[in-house]
Amino acid sequence: MDLFAQLLVNGLGNGSRYALLGLGFGLIFGTTRIVHFAYGPIYAVAAYAAWLAASAAGLPLAISAAIGVAGAALAGAAVYGLAYRPFEARGMSSHSVLILSLALSIVLDSLLTLAFTPSVQTIPEFTAPIFILGPVYVTALQLGQIAAVVAVAAILTLFLRRTRYGQAILALGDNRDMARIVGIDTDRISLVVFAIGSAVSAIAAVFTLLNEGATPTMGFNPVFIAFVVAVVGGLGSIPGAIAGGYLVGLVESLGLWKIPTEWQNSIAFVLLFLVMLVRPQGLFSGLKR
Amino acid sequence: MSARLVIEGLNAGYGKKTVVNGVDLVVEPGEIVTVLGHNGAGKTTLLRGIFGLIRLKSGKVGFDGRDITGRSPSDNILDGVALVPQGHGIFRSLTVQQNLELGGFSVTDKAVIAERIARVFGLFPILEERHRQIGGTLSGGQQQMLAIGMALMSGPRLLILDEPSIGLAPLLVERVMDSIREINAELGTTILLVEQNLKQGLAVANRAIVLNRGTKLYDGSPAELADEGRLIAMF
Numbered sequence: 001m002d003l004f005a006q007l008l009v010n011g012l013g014n015g016s017r018y019a020l021l022g023l024g025f026g027l028i029f030g031t032t033r034i035v036h037f038a039y040g041p042i043y044a045v046a047a048y049a050a051w052l053a054a055s056a057a058g059l060p061l062a063i064s065a066a067i068g069v070a071g072a073a074l075a076g077a078a079v080y081g082l083a084y085r086p087f088e089a090r091g092m093s094s095h096s097v098l099i100l101s102l103a104l105s106i107v108l109d110s111l112l113t114l115a116f117t118p119s120v121q122t123i124p125e126f127t128a129p130i131f132i133l134g135p136v137y138v139t140a141l142q143l144g145q146i147a148a149v150v151a152v153a154a155i156l157t158l159f160l161r162r163t164r165y166g167q168a169i170l171a172l173g174d175n176r177d178m179a180r181i182v183g184i185d186t187d188r189i190s191l192v193v194f195a196i197g198s199a200v201s202a203i204a205a206v207f208t209l210l211n212e213g214a215t216p217t218m219g220f221n222p223v224f225i226a227f228v229v230a231v232v233g234g235l236g237s238i239p240g241a242i243a244g245g246y247l248v249g250l251v252e253s254l255g256l257w258k259i260p261t262e263w264q265n266s267i268a269f270v271l272l273f274l275v276m277l278v279r280p281q282g283l284f285s286g287l288k289r
Numbered sequence: 290m291s292a293r294l295v296i297e298g299l300n301a302g303y304g305k306k307t308v309v310n311g312v313d314l315v316v317e318p319g320e321i322v323t324v325l326g327h328n329g330a331g332k333t334t335l336l337r338g339i340f341g342l343i344r345l346k347s348g349k350v351g352f353d354g355r356d357i358t359g360r361s362p363s364d365n366i367l368d369g370v371a372l373v374p375q376g377h378g379i380f381r382s383l384t385v386q387q388n389l390e391l392g393g394f395s396v397t398d399k400a401v402i403a404e405r406i407a408r409v410f411g412l413f414p415i416l417e418e419r420h421r422q423i424g425g426t427l428s429g430g431q432q433q434m435l436a437i438g439m440a441l442m443s444g445p446r447l448l449i450l451d452e453p454s455i456g457l458a459p460l461l462v463e464r465v466m467d468s469i470r471e472i473n474a475e476l477g478t479t480i481l482l483v484e485q486n487l488k489q490g491l492a493v494a495n496r497a498i499v500l501n502r503g504t505k506l507y508d509g510s511p512a513e514l515a516d517e518g519r520l521i522a523m524f
């Protein structure tokens with residue numbers, strides 16, 4: 001029972017990161033219909049930007065995290081503006097854009113390896129406080145991750161519902177042609193969406209940096225997790241992505257109870273497979289944004 | 290006074306294919322001009338070319354005396370041109386109210402938006418009753434009214450409509466045509482209308498155009514065109 005409680009806490013912690021990943025990925029895909037594989041290396045860019053700020057420049061953690069988030073937002077917007085957008089403007093099919101995003105992802109991975117070496121970079125002086133609640137250990141990072149999901153979900157919801165940009169994002173996600181017809185600058189909105197989606201994933205990246213450190217390929221698994229979470233949750237819905245994130249996190253963690261560790265990474269995909277089989281529109285797709 | 294819309298030698302198409310071939314057209318302020326033509330004649334392509342949704346191969350578009358060739362839809366709508374596209378001209382996942390607000394995306398003054406929403410509700414009272422309903426759950430006729438209402442939100446001087454009556458029951462076709470007359474008469478909006486429904490399309494028009502395989506076959510009085518012989522010759 002103690003093990004179960006501990007796995008539950010771990011699942012909630014990881015699930016929070018997955019929820020953030022799914023939120024960012026779902027926002028980008030739901031609005032632009034681009035399957036953004038380069039989401040992975042941009043996640044790594046966020047971690048490295050924060051790491052440089054904290055270790056090389058010696059900035060405080062909060063500021064370093066903000067720099068990581070801003071760096072990812074810039075990198076995400078740049079990938080859209082310099083790579084995807086010119087392809088789309090030439091009328092390339094979504095398959096071509098998909099291949100482009102895979103290629104881009106490989107190139108960015110290599111560049112990160114060249115710049116930072118393949119070894120793990122950590123912020124040396126950082127250790128997260130640990131709280132002991134009865135039989136379970138809860139780290140400050142786990143609590144921080146949960147708080148981040150709550151904050152991001154609240155801000156995103158308000159942003160989408162209340163602001164002009166938010167309405168334009170919803171409109172673009174619903175019907176691109178109509179969005180242009182009512183006078184929305186769809187290129188600019190897509191750029192903004194890439195920036196926001198990347199920023200959201202960057203929050204998860206900063207937590208990963210603090211947990212495990214940064215490596216050039218640290219974004220590889222998260223892209224797939226983001227994909228699974230977004231699909232399981234029903235693409236483009238905020239509550240769906242959050243529910244999907246926690247579902248994947250909990251299933252993965254609680255699965256360890258009975259399933260050997262080496263299968264942990266496969267659990268998410270088994271879940272994806274099952275969901276696609278039973279409810280291809282996503283488990284939570286009926287929920288409103 | 291300059292014409293509202295002047296099109297000269299418009300060529301448009303997709304890839305290497307030319308679909309609209311050297312079309313000239315003048316629409317005067319206050320007119321209702323109906324464009325008729327078979328499926329695939331290039332009517333939609335013509336309208337989307339005028340509005341800047343597709344790039345023209347060649348030709349010129351003028352609006353109120355200014356050259357607007359190749360201008361973006363967002364600039365066109367700011368300047369008083371609006372389009373009701375063929376098919377689903379609404380945001381299906383958003384409410385009627387949100388759809389109307391988005392129709393007025395180019396308008397920044399909240400008071401103007403409220404005033405125009407009230408005007409649309411005056412024209413289509415059913416939309417007011419259903420203002421919280423999700424657009425995609427409205428009936429076909431209501432969706433079409435919403436689409437027209439959205440286009441009105443930008444306060445256009447030229448309203449371009451692409452087959453607004455398609456798929457509607459005869460009574461609803463009447464209703465939509467009446468609303469077009471009303472918009473024209475009461476708001477003074479110039480109308481460029483594409484219609485499949487010959488009878489209704491001609492009845493509402495001051496002038497009719499026939500497009501065949503991308504070229505203009507007829508430009509003149511709807512009554513004369515309605516004369517059986519001419520219609521049969523054209524279609």
Ligand SMILES: Nc1ncnc2c1ncn2[C@@H]1O[C@H](COP(=O)(O)OP(=O)(O)OP(=O)(O)O)[C@@H](O)[C@H]1O
Pocket residue numbers: 303308326327328329330331332333334335375
């Ligand atoms: N996006 C597109 N890509 C390639 N070809 C297209 C595209 N849209 C239309 N066409 C082709 O251009 C031609 C004219 O199409 P268009 O939609 O302008 O005709 P239309 O007169 O509006 O027809 P309808 O009455 O069916 O709406 C058709 O042969 C059509 O197949």
Ligand SMILES: [Mg+2]
Pocket residue numbers: 332333334375451
């Ligand atoms: Mg058409």
